[in-house]
Amino acid sequence: MVTTGAAVVDRFGLQLTVVLFLSVVVVTLFTALLTAPQRDEISEFYLGDRAMTPLRNGLAMCGDYLSAATLLGSTGLVALTGYDGLLYLGGTAVAWMMVLLLIAEPLRNAGKYTLGDTLALRLPRTQRPVRLALAVCTLTITTLYLVAQLVGSVALLTQFTGEPSAATRTLCVVVIGTVVIVYAAIGGMPGATFIQIVKAGMLISGVTVTAVMVLNHFDWNMNALLGAAADNSGTGTRFLEPGLRYGASTTSKLDFLSLQLAIVLGLAALPHVMMRLLAPRQTAVLRSSVVWAMGLVSLVCLAAGILGLGAAAIVGSDTIAETDRKGDAAVLLLAHALGGGVLTALLSCLAFVTLLAVAAGLTLAAASSLAHDLYGEVIRKGRAKETEELAVARLAAAVIGVLGILLALVSWGANTATLAFLAFAIAASAILPTLVYTLFWRRFTAQGALLSLCGGLVGSVLLVVFSPVVSSMPSSLYPDADFAWFPLQNPGIVSIPAGFLLGWLGSVMSRPEVPEIYEDFEVRTLVGAE
Template sequence: MNAAAMDGAVLRAADTPGSPGVNITIFAIFVAVTLGIVFRASRNNKSAADYYAAGRSFTGPQNGIAISGDYLSAASFLGIAGAIAINGYDGFLYSIGFLVAWLVALLLVAELLRNTGRFTMADVLSFRLRQRPIRMAAAISTLVVSFFYLLAQMAGAGGLVALLLGVDGKTGQGIVIAVVGVIMVLYVLIGGMKGTTWVQIVKAVLLVIGAGVMTIWVLSKYGFNLSDLLGAAVEKSAKGEGILSPGLQYGKTDTSKLDFISLSLALVLGTAGLPHVLMRFYTVPSAKEARRSVVWAIWIIGIFYLFTLVIGYGAAALVGPKTIAAAPGKANSAAPLLAFELGGTLFLGLISAIAFATILAVVAGLTITASASFAHDIYANVIKNGEVNPDAEVKVARRAAMVIGVCAIIGGIFAIGQNVAFLVALAFAIAASANLPTILYSLFWKRFNTRGALWSMYGGLISAVVLIIFSPVVSGKPADPVTGKSLSMITDTSIDFHWFPLDNPGLVSIPLAFFLGWIATLTSKESSSREKYAEMEVRSLTGAGAEKAVIH
């Protein structure tokens, strides 16, 4: 058999690895177990604080594990492994950026937010500013960031299950995405934050164990010699030693170099502005536990990202970039295909079920954050002016979760085939643009006022979203040599309306948001309340009064 025929046989074999029956059975067991956990946790949901913040009953280590479960999404496991397998060193830059971002969250945000807020990010931003316009802006930002993050998870789910069940085409993957959407809404409706947190804890433990087993297994095939593994990856890759050096994906042109800087800014600054991560700080009883939870999260996430380096290069060496690129989930299929190569059908089913549980846990966390923001910030504090029964507020949150689920399903169908790590980077860019400048100004700048916050949030949000829409991400990328379709979300190569050259908008939108907040504050005649700032400073640093309602 010649080389071309051999490649074709490998690609066809990769279309449906393992047994679809075994895969479905393992998936069903995982879903049933996690739903059981959610049902059990839901028995203790008696108040709005239970639904939104799990009654602040989790310890620092528990919350740290849950944060890692929330943060280690499909992007971390499927997307980064695929990016490393295909682009080598440049793919590992995602891991570095995602990890370093936690230092920003630990040093600047975690403890101060926990002391100042109650349920959502808007509680902090509206503490010393005009409440209604700030809450509206914060809620809109939360909904947009959550939507973009949900796109990534849905795309990962579609690609993963398409690979395992042999489902190809948008129709089949769309059905898979719809099923994921229904399950995630069930998690939120039944269990609230408490049920979602326990699912994230279980999922984090399973994910780290699964990735650890894969890492040891891959290294054992090369005598636990990382150099031999990298050498095998070089031999299998058409790009040769290029996968060990920077510049394969970023660095070939001046535009790609700027894109790398833009991506780095988004990854490093985005975590501290992600609403679903920030909301986790309210599930612990004190600022000390919030700080402990971030330290735990950093350790777990750091260890996991070291695993992704071995898994990614292991997939390149043992599976091969050609096979990965031809699989239904493309780059997102690298980790499952490696699992099949290592341990056959059963191990593939286990690893894929863990990846599926990862997606379910993350989308549940995103959904409850977005629905809580709508119910608590827009409905309760903007529409009802704070005069609302907590039970009625929770009912609105549950209805919002159903609407968000439908939107996520529709958006996820359009995002099929995109690398999930890349899609998450877009959500990070929006979070860093719309949320982080306002959070930092609110916590640390005495003169900051409502006008500055609104200009910063809306300016950062709108600029980031507009630049994404008119970037090569949506239209205008060249055709894939295998499929002949554009690598953009709009796969028709004849449609091209992009004018912004970078894939990630962070290089423009993040500095712009900081500038707008600064210039709007300085040019505004509105005076900020020194008393409120002093109260906020004392509360954020000491935690005094942190358990009281933050409604002014």
């Protein structure tokens, strides 16, 4: 999200956005404090209210998954690249099918608070090294994603003020980061759930109403909308055909496939999404919750596609690119054209709340893994009292939040999409193979889990380091250097198969686990246990 430095929103829009955002923050913070765990029970802090309805759970899942990239980045991608952007949104919506069909029920049945508990149940003899490796992967994924959200807040601020000063950047990141710490450390899962539900409701309402305004602008004639988008895109009918961004060469096609694999497979292994899957008390509620989440995410993706086409048709792709070459300003420019400063302020506030909510979920997931898996089970070997572990979880949330703030200030110019997609790739390459093998393969061993976790993590990071993301291109982190031998910007197409291969290799080369352990585990994944 690197902008040209031109302000998109006028002074009135900025003032109204600040008022709206502060109002939402004050209300949600007050409610989070009221709903915070009142007892020293880690189950309430980690899982929250386990008796929530499927709709509320689905809204929370939707809120956990949808980030500002969906509202700003995806809309801009459609506005600038047309068909290819719509194809990208399709992958975002399809990702939930993987969760519903493969992961959700067996994970909830076998899990307790974190994925580490599931692995410990499956590999009890050597659970501590596996928990440690899993905690490292979880911390890496959540920190990358958290930094992306905090850097994104600066990029969004740029739409209002132009290129911000160092002091303004610091203030923005510190304020957002501090609120996130309060949500996660004090509110726990109940507080995070409330902000996610509020954010999801606002996001669904905001994009749906704006999409209806776009369709109404063209008298509900999709042909008119598509025709105007193509005419004002600067590329004519090519705007509505594949290949404008991802089909120019074989490398770009492979890059798109790699990106889609990371998104579709990575969602099922994102730590904050997996925590949400463990919350419902009954599998029937979980199943309905995931269906609700899938439907709501699909609705938002459909609306985002309409907004992208509307931005190209009404504002023009050239105008969007001149304002922000990444396209992140598209939805704000469209809002200003349709509803003036008021609609622009509403969508801008929505983007800030979206950043805040996703960051809170990530911080809570990281804190839970560090407190429960690393401290409670590895360091204290399961002997920690609940009050002790809860205190560590709150402290860990504060530490993760501060770490995210510092890293965001250091890397404020980084491409937020790259950080987020790397987090997805690591989740799909390290955690997903371990999770799938744990749930469904009898022969899986602890050495297979360690190889899969460590190999997927290291492999993903190394491939990105030696890719055009870091060097060899004008848009790279170090454009003047050239040590990129891996041609793709997303490592998923290589690192995901490598993660599965390493898990298989480590398992067949080590001594099998006791057969009775898997038999008991399999029964639990099928019928569950309270």
